[in-house]
Amino acid sequence: MDSHAQQLADVMDRIDSWDFNIFQLEQLCGRPLLYVGMALCHRWGLSEKFNISDDALLNFLIGVEFGYNGMQRSFHNSLHGMICWS
Amino acid sequence: MFIDSGGYAASHVRAAKIHQPEGGAGVRPGSAVPVLGMCDPRKCCSVPILSYSGPIYDDPLVCQQDFHHPGLTNLFLVSPPSDQQLLFNDVRVLEAYHCTDAFLFLREERNNILASLTLPARQEVRHRTIAFVMGMCLAGQDETISEFTHSVCEDAPDSASMASTSSDSSNSANGPAAEPNKVQNRLSSAGGNRGSLVPATPRSTNGAPKCVDYTRPQKRESLLRVVTRAADISCAARNWSMYSSWMDGQALELKRQAQIDRISKLQPLPLTEGKDPLDKLRLQQQIMRSLVKPLFAALAPASVVVSTHIVPQLENNEAELQARLLQNGGVLLH
Numbered sequence: 483m484d485s486h487a488q489q490l491a492d493v494m495d496r497i498d499s500w501d502f503n504i505f506q507l508e509q510l511c512g513r514p515l516l517y518v519g520m521a522l523c524h525r526w527g528l529s530e531k532f533n534i535s536d537d538a539l540l541n542f543l544i545g546v547e548f549g550y551n552g553m554q555r556s557f558h559n560s561l562h563g564m565i566c567w568s
Numbered sequence: 569m570f571i572d573s574g575g576y577a578a579s580h581v582r583a584a585k586i587h588q589p590e591g592g593a594g595v596r597p598g599s600a601v602p603v604l605g606m607c608d609p610r611k612c613c614s615v616p617i618l619s620y621s622g623p624i625y626d627d628p629l630v631c632q633q634d635f636h637h638p639g640l641t642n643l644f645l646v647s648p649p650s651d652q653q654l655l656f657n658d659v660r661v662l663e664a665y666h667c668t669d670a671f672l673f674l675r676e677e678r679n680n681i682l683a684s685l686t687l688p689a690r691q692e693v694r695h696r697t698i699a700f701v702m703g704m705c706l707a708g709q710d711e712t713i714s715e716f717t718h719s720v721c722e723d724a725p726d727s728a729s730m731a732s733t734s735s736d737s738s739n740s741a742n743g744p745a746a747e748p749n750k751v752q753n754r755l756s757s758a759g760g761n762r763g764s765l766v767p768a769t770p771r772s773t774n775g776a777p778k779c780v781d782y783t784r785p786q787k788r789e790s791l792l793r794v795v796t797r798a799a800d801i802s803c804a805a806r807n808w809s810m811y812s813s814w815m816d817g818q819a820l821e822l823k824r825q826a827q828i829d830r831i832s833k834l835q836p837l838p839l840t841e842g843k844d845p846l847d848k849l850r851l852q853q854q855i856m857r858s859l860v861k862p863l864f865a866a867l868a869p870a871s872v873v874v875s876t877h878i879v880p881q882l883e884n885n886e887a888e889l890q891a892r893l894l895q896n897g898g899v900l901l902h
Contacts, residue, residue, distance in 0.1 A: 533684035558637035
């Protein structure tokens, strides 16, 4: 695993922690909502609970992320949307 | 802040804190039904108002709570001739707009993660989502807190101790978003004593913390609103790196909103106190004292259990949680 992927994995490993740093994740991957959303949905079994197909989940998360970032806000962006969930 | 699930709770909440209430509502691993068990004060330890034993909300739509944010304030949006003002009849216009856009987005088949649910289940998710998004309104924070503390106190025989907090609940539930309320009034009065916002931990007559049945939908919704609101500003209680990044973004956006409001000759945002340039230190103090402290204080009796999944390492360490808040701006939980 290269160092970037390792850093990403290290940050994601802390997703259940109070110190989970979504800002660092955003710097590493540029799509925090997609990464965290996928992780949370799988971790908590939401895909099964809501019977969500992988395609729908992917479209939903990408669309929501774009819906935030397309507005070019310094605060009310996808990071902010994700903070509530993570 | 994602609060779930039966299975996780079962493995992370200390067994001593979970008690099966009479009637069997307790930990239900994998259950789709949100359940909060009651706890027996005789068996519980320090912070047992809520005994979490199931999902409070496990709703992916929570990430849409500020969807398509236009970067404008409610005050701006209720100023004519805004389309949103007309569309949402001046009531919590910004939040109503987020909600509407979120469900319009979901209406497209390829995005619809609720498509496989039955109609009643979809309706339940929609109802829950509307409840928490509308509860995100800054002007309604006092009401959200009061509703929550009322809901906690309701079952307490000695609820008189909460009277100072409950007196803040006089705002109309659906009042115009731009109408100045008590949060805004407090923001305007610099550095005022906000102690009355901090709810006392309800206690039964024998002095043990009071337990509340959050299996009741109305109480669960009330908890959901206050938890979601706290999650919205949870960076204030996280480490310095996260707090400062969060605050930088917030200051930039508030500055921009203040400029727009000034050009439009609107009343200055209470948080910015009409200052140009923005006093960032003052802004931080205002946010911590007026928004963060009351919310976290309201949740404090419950937070150890409610936030279990995000703070497993703090599960038994309220002191560390307080230390983090102190580090971030001198706010101390009561």
